Ligand SMILES: Cc1cc2nc3c(=O)[nH]c(=O)nc-3n(C[C@H](O)[C@H](O)[C@H](O)COP(=O)(O)OP(=O)(O)OC[C@H]3O[C@@H](n4cnc5c(N)ncnc54)[C@H](O)[C@@H]3O)c2cc1C
């Protein structure tokens with residue numbers, strides 16, 4: 406399956422974000438690109454979500470949802486305020 | 489932005505109508521549903537009798553405060569979930585729905601910019617919701633749709649889109665088969681098609697693009713080549729090629 410984008414994270418990330426995940430902005434620590442989560446590229450759905458930078462393709466964060474438990478592994482992302 | 493709490497709801501199918509040979513509109517009654525904006529989606533979860541679960545995302549075709557939620561699903565022949573939803577789910581059956589989801593790929597009547605919608609295949613679903621919201625709000629903001637599909641028989645909501653042609657006009661584009669008497673030959677959307685059928689950058693439009701991943705990426709690149717600002721283009725990829 407080809408990749409999706411960060412819109413698909415709205416559900417899985419809803420438990421981790423106090424506000425709307427897809428309009429939350431983040432900065433890639435590799436290339437400094439700033440984008441909303443919706444604009445990131447997402448691989449591996451719906452088994453898990455490998456979130457990659459739209460600019461440099463680096464892995465930003467990995468989200469897995471299993472038995473109602475959501476885990477997040479931050480790789481190379483700085484969360485900024487919401488848009 | 490504040491949002492209503494996102495939760496899992498039980499939806500029971502109250503209406504199902506076939507839209508094409510391969511697509512079906514499904515309306516669920518969802519007690520407690522807080523209503524939704526145009527462009528939002530749900531995560532739909534099915535649980536088999538042995539406990540196996542499968543979850544997929546579906547855009548919401550309906551808009552507003554109503555607790556009836558309409559989805560439109562296209563069958564992928566080899567798919568795990570979509571053939572079941574299109575062929576087997578019966579009125580009275582229940583599914584779990586998480587939502588309303590998303591805030592980026594959303595059109596609000598308060599947006600002042602003219603709006604260009606560009607759909608590939610079933611990507612029309614959230615964009616149809618935007619035309620519905622435009623109508624419900626009696627919005628005077630210009631909004632128009634470019635709808636790319638394989639054949640005339642693949643059109644979802646053709647009658648409804650045509651009825652709305654004076655307020656949110658649709659340009660139909662066919663990639664495989666055209667209707668009799670059509671002047672444009674069937675073929676992929678070209679940069680020229682994009683230029684002639686979409687609002688130009690000078691008008692400062694907000695452009696929503698939705699459909700299969702490959703379609704979305706080709707169109708988004710084409711829009712940037714035409715001079716649109718990347719941040720004025722909002723995309724949603726449905727997957728596939
Ligand atoms: C935010 C979002 C909103 C969506 N809204 C809708 C909607 O309104 N209506 C709708 O019908 N679908 C929508 N989809 C797609 C939907 O979530 C499923 O991917 C789709 O129904 C296929 O699921 P499946 O279980 O049948 O196929 P799977 O078993 O998941 O996949 C079967 C095969 O089809 C391929 N495939 C997967 N998705 C697609 C695709 N979109 N096009 C072509 N090939 C594909 C896969 O690579 C795989 O080989 C949306 C997706 C997202 C991320």
Ligand SMILES: [Zn+2]
Nearest residue numbers: 433436458461
């Ligand atoms: Zn980067």
